[in-house]
Amino acid sequence: MVCDFLPQVPLLLAVDANDYPLAFMFIDNGHMEALFVDPACRGKGIGAALVRHGLARHPAMTTDVNEQNPQALGFYEKMGFKRTGRSALDGQGRPYPIIHLKYGIP
Structure with missing residues (x-):
């Protein structure tokens, strides 16, 4: 992929x-x-340095995290991303729940 x-x-x-x-x-x-x-x-x-670089170019950047990866979810939340939703399936239609995140939400 x-x-x-x-x-x-x-x-x-x-x-x-x-x-x-x-x-x-x-x-x-x-x-x-x-x-x-x-x-x-x-x-x-x-x-974190890569994410900060990306945020400098895209201040309202979004991302998705596999719900079964709490370490990654914690990383993004520590960086200031907020949860905006959840999908039961991943982008390929497989049963891996995804958490949607966005930066810059108060």
């Missing part, structure tokens, strides 16, 4: 001093489609 995405949306990539990729993010029309951080690099602020 990621390969199908690549030619269609901008990729923001975080790399180390040797240009080794540590994390990436896709934003399409103000919606963060994906944020992936190398598990060995989690908790070091890389994902």
